[in-house]
Amino acid sequence: MIQELKEGYGHIFEEALINEIVQVGTFKEVSEGYKLMDIGEYVRGMPLLISGAIKVLREDKDGDELLLYYLEKGDTCSMTLTCCMGDSKSEIRAIAETDTKLIMVPVQKMDEWTAKYKSWRNFIFESYHNRLNELLNTLDSIAFDKMDMRLISYLKEKARINDGNIIKNTHQEIAYDLHSSRVVISRLLKKLEQIGKIELHRNYIEILTL
Incomplete structure (x- = not known):
């Protein structure tokens, strides 16, 4: 697991942080179509993608879905992070688009690593920025295309x-x-x-x- 983590995140995280992720993280390997998270569930961990892709969907009041964005190698889901930090229920559905490998990081480490590692803080802020841009692109597409x-x-x-x-x-x-x-x-x-x-x-x- 540590080698795959280094390949995906070694250019982002320092070695000390990678070692901590390996110690506390839970490695998961899921098949295409596997539901990693559903709307209304409490979120207890944040995914770090090692390989594969996950599609993130939203649901309207009638139960119809809308694709928001994809997560790929080196990504995480900022919406998941928000739910983790606020101890609130998920407002998204996450499904493996392809066979996927990921590490689930426990929510208890979020605050600790934000204070301890600059690379983690930068990663979280960049994730928010990237997901916001993707959401805006989705909104523009619906509104104008x-x-x-x-x-x-x-x-x-x-x-x-x-x-x-x-x-x-x-x-x-x-x-x-x-x-x-x-x-x-x-x-x-x-x-x-x-x-x-x-x-x-x-x-x-x-x-x-x-």
Whole structure:
């Protein structure tokens, strides 16, 4: 675990902090689709991603989901940190987008490391900054972009996260992520196929050029 942690965070954290993380952290290896956190749960630890990707979702009053952002290697979730520090329930849902390795850091260490390690403080502040920018980008997309542009951006990001041009999500799953309907998403995907941007298959979508 320590070698993987150094590869992901060695350029951020000093060795003393990495050693502490190894001592108190809990290593987890989860499969694609695994629900790491759900809305309404108390948060007792903060994730540090070693490999893979996690998608973070919000839910409206009707139970419909909206994709907020992805977490990748070297990231953490500032919303999780906020819940940890405030001993409050989670307002997000976190699901493994790919097979993922991570270390869960106990909440009791948050304040201690913030005072003890400058690198930890900088990491937390940068995480807040990055997640805020991603949330603003999501808000701008909803407010200003048409659904076809949002869908193209979504497909591009999916391909980047999965490091390939094959997307295995169903039309309904994409609709959930984009807070739309399956009928609308299917129509837009068919339109993209007709102009040669993608190719639709029985169980997956192949990106040709976006």
